[in-house]
Amino acid sequence: MxxxxxxxxxxxxxxxxxxxxxxxxxxxxxxxxxxxxxxxxxxxxxxxxxxxxxxxxxxxxxxxxxxxxxxxxxAGVERMHGEVSGFASGLKGSVKLFANSSSLNGFIVPSLSRFLSANPNVNILLEERSSNTIEAAIAGQEADIGIFAGRAKSAGVNATRYAVDELIIAAPLNHPMVESSPVRFPAVLDLDFVCMSRTSSNYIFLRDMAKLAGKTPKVRIHVHTFDAVLSMVEAGVGVSLVPRSVAAAALREERIAAVALREPWALRELTLVTQAGVPPSPFVEQVAEYLLDDPIVAATREPD
Incomplete structure (x- = not known):
C-alpha cells in the first residue's frame, strides 16, 4: 500500500x-x-x-x-525535517522536549541555558504541556523527552526519577496567612489569587484542585510568566500557587514569603521519560543525561 x-x-x-x-x-x-x-x-x-x-x-x-x-x-517526519534543517544551518542535532510549566521554569530552563551555551551543535525544541498529556505524547513519539509531575504508568516509555519539588502558596511578606503555615489548601481559596495564563498547566492544576475542594479560585489577574506572578505577589496584589523551585530566588531575597500546604499532592515527584523500544539518538541521550545530572536538580532527589 x-x-x-x-x-x-x-x-x-x-x-x-x-x-x-x-x-x-x-x-x-x-x-x-x-x-x-x-x-x-x-x-x-x-x-x-x-x-x-x-x-x-x-x-x-x-x-x-x-x-x-x-x-x-x-511525528517522525517532523523530527526528520527538523534535523535536516538543522544540518542545513550548521547544527548537528535536534531534540524535542515536552514539560509541564513547573519543571520547565523551576529546573529545565536554567539547565538548558547552561547546556546550550556549552553545546552549540544541539538545537532544543521546547514545548509546555500539561503533566497528564506528556507521557502519552512521548509513548506516541511526538517528542523525544518528557518531564512531568507524577509517576509513569505506560510501558511505552522509559522512566527515571528527575526531581522533587514542592507546591507552595507564595504570599506577601506580612500576609496573615504566613503565620498559619502549614495550612490546608481550601483555607487559601477565599484569598485573591495571581495566576499564570488560563492555558498554562500551572493554572489548570490550581483550577482542578480548587474544583475538588468545591471552590473556584478568586483570580485578580492572569499573567504569562512566573516572574510576573511573583512581582504581583510582592506588590500585594494577591497570593499564588507556585513551585518552591520557581520562587527560590524571591524567597532568598525575602521579597515574598512561603506558606506550606498540608496536602500530599503539594510534594511533587517529577519524572523524565523517553521512548521505549526506540534507540535514542546520541543527542537525546546527551540532553537527558545533562538534565538528570544537573547538581541543583540531583540535590532535590537526595533524602533530607
Whole structure:
C-alpha cells in the first residue's frame, strides 16, 4: 500500500476537528477535495475510518487504531525535517522536549541555558504541556523527552526519577496567612489569587484542585510568566500557587514569603521519560543525561 503524507495529515486533521470541513481547512484543502482524498484513503486501507454522523465525524475502531500510527509517523517526519534543517544551518542535532510549566521554569530552563551555551551543535525544541498529556505524547513519539509531575504508568516509555519539588502558596511578606503555615489548601481559596495564563498547566492544576475542594479560585489577574506572578505577589496584589523551585530566588531575597500546604499532592515527584523500544539518538541521550545530572536538580532527589 502507498499513502500520501497529505492524505495522512488530512486524516489526522479530521480526527482532531471531528469535521470534514474543519479538517480540510486545517490542511488548506477544499471540502470536495478532502472528501475525495479521504474516500481514496479508506479504499486503500480497506476499512472505514470514520462514521459520518449528524454531530460530525467520529472515528471507527479501525480509525482509532490507524490514528495512533499516523500520529507516530507524522511525528517522525517532523523530527526528520527538523534535523535536516538543522544540518542545513550548521547544527548537528535536534531534540524535542515536552514539560509541564513547573519543571520547565523551576529546573529545565536554567539547565538548558547552561547546556546550550556549552553545546552549540544541539538545537532544543521546547514545548509546555500539561503533566497528564506528556507521557502519552512521548509513548506516541511526538517528542523525544518528557518531564512531568507524577509517576509513569505506560510501558511505552522509559522512566527515571528527575526531581522533587514542592507546591507552595507564595504570599506577601506580612500576609496573615504566613503565620498559619502549614495550612490546608481550601483555607487559601477565599484569598485573591495571581495566576499564570488560563492555558498554562500551572493554572489548570490550581483550577482542578480548587474544583475538588468545591471552590473556584478568586483570580485578580492572569499573567504569562512566573516572574510576573511573583512581582504581583510582592506588590500585594494577591497570593499564588507556585513551585518552591520557581520562587527560590524571591524567597532568598525575602521579597515574598512561603506558606506550606498540608496536602500530599503539594510534594511533587517529577519524572523524565523517553521512548521505549526506540534507540535514542546520541543527542537525546546527551540532553537527558545533562538534565538528570544537573547538581541543583540531583540535590532535590537526595533524602533530607
Amino acid at each position: 502507498r499513502y500520501e503524507l497529505t492524505d495522512l495529515r488530512l486524516f489526522l486533521a479530521i480526527a482532531e476537528a471531528k469535521s470534514l470541513s474543519g479538517g480540510a481547512n486545517a490542511v488548506h484543502l477544499t471540502a470536495s477535495s478532502a472528501s475525495y482524498r479521504l474516500k481514496n484513503l479508506e479504499f486503500a486501507m480497506g476499512v472505514p475510518l470514520f462514521k459520518r454522523e449528524a454531530r460530525g465525524m467520529e472515528l471507527t475502531p479501525e480509525g482509532a487504531f490507524v490514528l495512533k500510527h499516523v500520529r507516530s509517523l507524522l
